[in-house]
Amino acid sequence: MSRLPLIQPDTATGKAADLLAGVQQALGVTPNMTKAMVNSPAVLEAYLGFSSALAGGALSAPARERIALLVAEENGCDYCLSAHSYIGATIAELDDAEIAEARHGRSADPMAAAVLAFATAVVRAKGGVDEAEVKAAQAAGLTDGEIAEVIANVALNVFTNYLNKAVDTDIDWPVVRHHAH
Structure with missing residues (x-):
């Protein structure tokens, strides 16, 4: 069992809710990793930004x-x-x-x-x-x-x-x- 709570999209509020909604919209699912990360919205935002930037890079x-x-x-x-x-x-x-x-x-x-x-x-x-x-x-x-x-x-x-x-x-x-x- 996860050592941090997995923040559920339907109970999240504020920035956490917005970030999880964006993950759901982009992927069609909200992976548990993102639910763990969003305990600190800054962590999920950093991950999404880094991942998105690299997705636009030269590597396929x-x-x-x-x-x-x-x-x-x-x-x-x-x-x-x-x-x-x-x-x-x-x-x-x-x-x-x-x-x-x-x-x-x-x-x-x-x-x-x-x-x-x-x-x-x-x-x-x-x-x-x-x-x-x-x-x-x-x-x-x-x-x-x-x-x-x-x-x-x-x-x-x-x-x-x-x-x-x-x-x-x-x-x-x-x-x-x-x-x-």
Whole structure:
């Protein structure tokens, strides 16, 4: 059971109600993660703003979902693995094999593999990548903007992983469990 209350859209008031209504309108559902975040409307607003800004960037939805799957697996976040396995399949149209490979930083697609290789370096080094890893990402075809976006997507997903693990958010997606590392 979630360690913070899950604020329900029908009982929320003020800014929390407005933010949850926006989530419901945009997604057609109000995920438990957003109901936990809105205990502080500033937290949900920050998440939505960061996520929305990155959605308008150079990295495609499938690339962002692959990063989310990798980071969730690395951090052992079952809530995020469950959410992004579902979103990856239904919205980003990743097949089961690509979802499974992304969790381990791999892809059959060369550009996706380059994104995941750099994202793996970023998450494992907690941002402390060396110059060779940046040069390898560039040599594999990532632009400087895409490199910056990979780092930002890792950071966004670390935030959601940490929040969902810390508050033990009830999983409201088809459940996927991380592998023991």
